[in-house]
Amino acid sequence: NAGVTQTPKFQVLKTGQSMTLQCAQDMNHEYMSWYRQDPGMGLRLIHYSVGAGITDQGEVPNGYNVSRSTTEDFPLRLLSAAPSQTSVYFCASSFSAYNSPLHFGNGTRLTVT
């Protein structure tokens, strides 16, 4: 079982560039979510999805788009990268957010110059 697979592990972007962070899980989990982790801030929810075709905003959604066309995949798109988006990004999934444990990907360290 691969669990939650996040790619890439590292990425450097220039201001204004766009990119997609990939997240895939093979556990048939309904709930998937994206977080960013900044020093002193803890993990903050960007977007989440409770199933294919359903997405919703978290605490810090501005500058990010998501889609959930399949149960397995939940990509995060940065439309026009800004230095404020320099962070470590984690994807997580669970069978259900309220009664099953979270499984995290290994993270993507993104630097925007």
Add this chain to the structure above:
Amino acid sequence: KNEVEQSPQNLTAQEGEFITINCSYSVGISALHWLQQHPGGGIVSLFMLSSGKKKHGRLIATINIQEKHSSLHITASHPRDSAVYICARHTRMNRDDKIIFGKGTRLHILP
């Protein structure tokens, strides 16, 4: 204001000591998660609970729903327990289905 407050922020203890990390939250919850993040960055789930107490090895998690408070205990602590411990609350309200995290407690166990 973070809706999930953890204390202490940092904790250094000697090997073998009993460790307690506290988590308070401000709204009703569906579940409370405890997670561990090692210096390498990977995050693993330790517990998910909505009432009472759970135990796994030397780790014990408790929750008091009325007081909106949870604790994570580590018995016979060991240097390999050194990590950041994070609590997170899940609340289902109207259409919201969010998990909100505390800022974490950095634990350092000295040999």
